[in-house]
Amino acid sequence: MRPESEAELSAAIRGATGPLRIIGGGTRSIGRAQGEVLSTTGLTGITLYEPGALTIVAGAGTPLAELEAALAAENQRLPFEPPLTGALTGATGQSTIGGVVAANASGPRRIQAGACRDSLIGVRFVDGRGDVIKNGGRVMKNVTGYDLVKLLAGSYGSLGVISEVAFKVLPGVEATATVVVQGLDEQRAVEAMSTALGSPYEVSGAVHDPARQMTLLRLEGFAESVAYRSGKLQQTLAQFGDVSVEDSVDWTAIRDASLFAGGRGDLWRISVKPSDGAALGTLLGEAPRLYDWGGGLIWAEVPSGFDLRSVMGGFKGHATLVRGQGCGPVFHPEPAPVAALSKGVRAQFDPRGILNAGIMD
Numbered sequence: 090m091r092p093e094s095e096a097e098l099s100a101a102i103r104g105a106t107g108p109l110r111i112i113g114g115g116t117r118s119i120g121r122a123q124g125e126v127l128s129t130t131g132l133t134g135i136t137l138y139e140p141g142a143l144t145i146v147a148g149a150g151t152p153l154a155e156l157e158a159a160l161a162a163e164n165q166r167l168p169f170e171p172p173l174t175g176a177l178t179g180a181t182g183q184s185t186i187g188g189v190v191a192a193n194a195s196g197p198r199r200i201q202a203g204a205c206r207d208s209l210i211g212v213r214f215v216d217g218r219g220d221v222i223k224n225g226g227r228v229m230k231n232v233t234g235y236d237l238v239k240l241l242a243g244s245y246g247s248l249g250v251i252s253e254v255a256f257k258v259l260p261g262v263e264a265t266a267t268v269v270v271q272g273l274d275e276q277r278a279v280e281a282m283s284t285a286l287g288s289p290y291e292v293s294g295a296v297h298d299p300a301r302q303m304t305l306l307r308l309e310g311f312a313e314s315v316a317y318r319s320g321k322l323q324q325t326l327a328q329f330g331d332v333s334v335e336d337s338v339d340w341t342a343i344r345d346a347s348l349f350a351g352g353r354g355d356l357w358r359i360s361v362k363p364s365d366g367a368a369l370g371t372l373l374g375e376a377p378r379l380y381d382w383g384g385g386l387i388w389a390e391v392p393s394g395f396d397l398r399s400v401m402g403g404f405k406g407h408a409t410l411v412r413g414q415g416c417g418p419v420f421h422p423e424p425a426p427v428a429a430l431s432k433g434v435r436a437q438f439d440p441r442g443i444l445n446a447g448i449m450d
């Protein structure tokens with residue numbers, strides 16, 4: 090099914106007699122949802138864009154590339170730098186803005202600008218009964234009661250099918266520089282990233298590549314400011330060894346975790362406290378990995394069927410299976426009290442249990 094209006098979407102869900110598998114462009118389809126495919130790609134188009142007000146509204150099926158092109162034409166951008174991860178799973182479709190929201194997809198800039206949900210100011214969706222629900226608005230200051238905007242972000246279609254989203258946006262970036270520290274082991278790299286993030290120099294990306302022993306700290310903004318701050322940060326990090334400033338680092342590849350595209354092992358996305366990142370990473374042995382968010386996000390490729398969650402042991406955090414068969418559920422098991430709350434919320438929004446049923450299995 091491919092409804093082309095919110096009314097058609099509502100009718101499709103209301104009339105469903107079995108489970109529905111919700112997809113946008115199909116580039117973020119992790120999880121084990123089952124059922125008849127319901128595509129949001131017919132709900133397309135930018136319905137409102139006010140550059141002066143720094144807000145944009147679009148249908149959930151609008152290609153991310155189309156929305157970003159419209160913003161770029163006005164020298165504006167989505168603050169949270171949404172990654173394109175289709176290549177990690179072999180998907181060939183176009184990422185949609187609704188899929189970005191459903192996955193709460195956020196890139197390296199999350200450490201500075203927040204996640205997708207932090208830029209999302211309004212949402213329209215259809216719940217499991219077929220009812221149309223609106224929450225938030227089209228301005229940055231609004232009070233609308235329950236913050237369903239935040240609840241829908243990262244729900245992977247299990248609470249409702251998003252039909253429209255509204256974002257606050259930011260001006261574009263004039264210049265970018267990357268301070269590069271060479272030769273650090275994982276623990277020292279986390280220390281260097283923590284030092285950089287704790288500095289006053291407004292770091293917008295903090296990544297460590299263990300294979301190349303390269304630690305990358307990104308700074309963005311006006312050219313003169315970037316030149317000054319990168320020089321100061323270089324001095325601050327001199328205690329860690331060989332430090333240089335580069336202007337040609339490919340942050341798009343880092344954003345999209347392109348290192349792992351085409352791999353054959355199980356690919357996991359692990360979120361932990363940055364201070365725990367290196368200790369957990371070293372337990373993975375020779376597994377290829379990449380640290381983002383100052384050490385708080387670890388991409389790791391392990392042999393098929395490897396029980397990664399058992400390795401996590403006492404580390405607080407969660408691991409999500411992005412590619413492969415894995416061991417156990419795709420999404421990290423929740424503690425019993427949290428699982429009970431989640432089940433109750435899903436029952437309220439989707440009492441028939443038809444929206445992406447089984448996605449958490």
